[in-house]
Amino acid sequence: MAKETLTEVIAVAETESAITKSKTSPLEWVAENGIFVFTALLILASVVFVDGFASLVNITDVFHRAAPIGIVAVGMTFVVISGNYLDLSVVAQVATSAVILIAVSNEYGLPLAMLAALLAAAVFGIVNGVAVGYFKANAVIVTLSTTYIGLGLLRYFSGGSIFFGPPDGLIREFGLGKLGPVPYSALVLLIMTIILGFVLNRTNFGFLVRSFGVNERATRLSGTNTAAVVIGAFLVTAVAAMVAGWVLAAFSNTAVSAMSQGYDFRALAAIIVGGTSVFGGKGSVLRTLVGVIFVSVLTNVLVLSGISFGYQQMALGALIVTAVTVDALSRKVAKR
Amino acid sequence: MSQTMQIGERETSLWGRLRLTIARRTEGRGVVLLAAVLIVVAFTEPLVFTSYQVSLGRIALIGLVALGLTAVILMGELDLSVASTLAVSGVVVALIPDIRLGIIAALVVGVLIGVVNAFFVAIVGINSFIATLGMLFALRGLAFVLSDEAPVKITDVEAGIAFGQPLIGPITPRVLIFILAFIAIQVFVSRVKAGREFFAVGGNRQAAYDAGIPVKRRIFTGFMISGFVAALAGVINTLERTAADPTAGATVLLASFAAAIIGGNYLKGGRGSIVGTLIGATALGVLQVALTLSGVQVPIQQIFIGGILLLAVTTDPANLRAVLGSVRSLRLGRSKLQTPGSGS
C-alpha cells in the first residue's frame, strides 16, 4: 500500500520531466546525452589528432587507467544517487583491501584473503551506513571520520610496509591477463557495471535507493526501512572498493597503504562528469562508466601530449565545471 | 527575528529560560565536546594550557578558514575550493617582491575566486559542491603552474619571520587576525541585515526569494567572504613559514569542515552559528595539540580523531531525537507513529 504511494511519487516526478522533455530544446538534449556525445567525440578526436592514441598498447593503458577508479566509481554511484553526496572512505577501503589480499594470501592463501577483505568491506559499509542511515549524520563527515579510522588501523596493523605478491602467483597472472587489448581488470569493470546497473534499475533495492535520492521524505513516509537502504548503498560501495583494491593489487603485484590516494575525489569527478546529479535521484551506473572513460581518455591524451601535471589538474577542474554548467544551463532552459 | 510562539506555560525562571535557550541553540554538542576535551586534557596534558599560545595558534590555523566556510554553509552552500585558494594566494604573495603589494594582490585573488565560485553557483545555477570541487582541482593546478611545482620563498624573509613573532603578550598576528575575523564575521552574521539574511537563504531558499531578499547578491557576498578569508589564511601561512607551498591546504580543508560541523552548523544551511565554528575549532585544535604532546603513535592518533569526529557527528541532538523517535515507533507499530522526518 505504501509502496504504491511511493511509486506514484516517482511516477509523477518522471512524468513531469517527460512532459518537459517533449519539448526538447537542443540544449536540453545536449545536457541529457551530452556526455555520451562528448566522449565519442573525444575518442574520435584523439584517434585522429593524437599520435599513438589508437595503438593497441595505448588502448590497454587507457583501460588500466580506467579500471580501478571505474570500479570504485560505479559502486559509489549508489551512494551519490541516494542523495548522500559521496563516500570519502573509499581511499581507506581500497588500500585495506589491497593490503589484506596480498598480505593474507601470502601466508594463508587466496580464498581466506578474499574472505578477510570481504569482512573488512562489510565493516566499512555497515559503519558508514548505520551512521548515515540510522543516525542520520552527514555523509561527508561520517566517511571522513571512517577514512581516518580506517587508514589509522591499516597503518597500525600493516606497519605501513609494502607487501609483494609472488611473481608467479594467481594474483600476478590476473593482473597481466588480457583479452585482446582489454585487460582482465577492464572486464571486471564491465561486469560490475552490468551487475550494478541491473541492481540499480531492476531490483527493488535499487528502486528504493533511487527514490530515496529523489524524495527522501516520501520514501520514509512510505514505511520503508530507509536505514537499510542507506546501509545497502554504502555496502555496495564498500564491495566495489574491495574489488577495486584487488584489481589494483593485481596490476602492480604490490600493496601499500598509500596506493589509493585521491581515489575519493577522482571517482566522484567521474560520477559527476557522467551526469549523475550530486543532489541524488538522477543518474545511472552506465553514465558513471562513460564518465570514467571520458576522464581516463582525457588524462591519457594530456600525458601523451606532454602536458605537465599542473595543467592536467587545471584541465580536469575546468572539465568538471563545464560538464556541470551545461547540465545546469539546460535545466534552466527546460524550466522556462 | 520574529516573535516565537509560546505554547503552554511560559517559562519565567532563569533556569527554565536557560534550558530553553540551550535547547534552541545549535552549539550544544560543540560545547559538550569542548568541555570534555578540556577536562581530559587538563589532567593528561596540562602543557596545552601552560603553552596556550601554541594551542591558540593551532586553533587559529584551523579556525580561520572554517569561519569563512561557515558563512557559506549557513546559506546551504559548500566551498571546497578554500584549500586551493589558500595555496594560490600563498604563491601570489611569495611571487611579488613588494610585500604590501603582494598581500593586497593575494587578497584580491581570494575575493575574485569567491566571485567566480558565486557566479557558477548563483548565476549559472550549478550545485556548489560540484562547482567548488572543480575549482579545487583547477586552482590546485594553477598553484602548481604559478609556482613551477616547487615552493616559492618570499623575498623579505626577515619580515616573514617577524610576522610570526608575538605581538601583544604571547598573541601572534595570526591569532590576532583570527580574533578580528571572528568578531567581524560574527557581527556581520548576527547584527547586519545582509548577514542575518544568510540564515534565511539557507533555511528556505524559495521563501527568501519571496520575501524579497536579494538571494544572488547574498550568495556572492558569502563566497567572497570565504575566498577572502582563505586567501588571508594563505598569506599568513606563507609569511610565517617564509615560503609558499603549492601543495598546501588539504589538511586544513577537512579540519575546517569538521570544526564547522562539530560546532553545530547544518550542511543544508539555515541553522548554525559562527560561535559554534569557533567552539568546534577550539575543540579540534586543543585535541590535536594534546595528541601531539602525548607522544601516542600517529596511527592511533588518527583513529582517535576519526572516532571522536564520528561520535560527534552521530550524536547530533536533532538526529538523536529522530533515532529515539524511530525506536519508539518501532515498538508501537510503524505506520501509526510516523512523524515527518527531521532533516540533518
Next chain:
Amino acid sequence: MRKSRIGLATAGLLAVAGLTLAGCATADEPAATDSGSTDSSDSATTGGETYEVYALLPQGNDQPYGTTYLPPMEAKAAELGINLTITNSEYDGDKQASECEVAVAAQPDGIILWPALADTIRPCLEAANAAGIPVWITNADVNPEDAPLTYGYSGTDSYGQGAASAEMMCELVDGAEVGIIQINGLTGNSVATLRGNGFKETIAANCPNVTILAEQPGNWNKDESQIAASEMLTAVGVENVQGMYAADDSMIAGGIDALKARGLDPKDFFITSIGNTFLGNPLVISGELDGTVFQSSSWDGENAVVGIYRAMTGDTSLGRDDDGSVLYMPNPKVTIDNATDPSVAPEW
C-alpha cells in the same frame, strides 16, 4: 532572546577567562620540570639520565621508508636513554610548522627534525634556537643559509642521489646519443624535486648526449608509474627511447613492467633509479635494473638519534663547523656487480 545571548556570552567569557588565568598561573612557574609527558622512562642508561626528544617527521607508517626508519630510531633511542615523541606531518609544511611550535613549547632536551619543506623551516629553527633547544636535521637537509641554525645533519643527500643515478646512466650510455624517459616523485615534494634536479643537471653537465624526451610524475606509486611510463613511450615513440630513470625503485619497477607489457626486454635498455629496496634489489640481480643507489633507512633512523644525542651532550655545537656535525649516508651505487653484497642488503 537578548537575555539568553547575554547569558551565553557571559558563560563564554568566563570560560575564556578561566582558561587564560589557568594558563598565566602555571606559566609563571619556572619551567624547570620537563614537559608533562606521561611517557615513563623505561630503560636505565649508562649515564643514568633520560632525555626528552621530539622527532618531527614528515612520514612514518604511511610510507615504506618511514616504516623501516622508525624501529632502528626507537631502538637507538632506548639504548641511549632517550624518550622519543614522534610526529608525522605527512609532508604538509603547515602541519609540521605547527608541530614544531608544540615541540618548542614542550621544552624537550632536543629536537630531531626531518623537514617536510626545506624552504619553510627557518621559523621553526629560529624558535628552537631562541628556546635553547638543539636541533638535529635528518634525511633531508635544510637550505645552506639555514644550516648555521642547526647542530648538524645526518642523512641522504637527495640531490646527490639523483646525481649518482645520473652518473650511472652516463657511464652506461658511454657517449652514445640516447633518449630516455624520466619518472618523477610526487609533484611538489622536496625529495622528488631535489632528486629530479640532481639527475637532470648532472646529465646536462656530464653527458649531454643523453636527452630526456619526456617526464611525468609517478607519485612514488608503482601502478601509476607503469601507466605513465607506458604513455610516455607511446608519446615519444618507443623506437626513440633507449633508457629510463625513476626517482625510486617502486616507480622504476612500474616502468620496467611497462616495458615488459609491450614485449620489450628491459635488459636492452639503460635503466637507473634510487633506493635499492626490496623491490629494486632483485631487479638489479636479475639484470633488468642496471643501477640504483642504496639508501639505508636504518642508518638514517639510527644516526638521527646519535646526532641529537651528541648535540645534547655537547659533543657538537651550533652550526656546521665541528667535525661530525655532518654525517652523510653513504650513497653506494648498486649494480649487478655488488647487488648481493650484504653491505647493501635492501632494508625497505
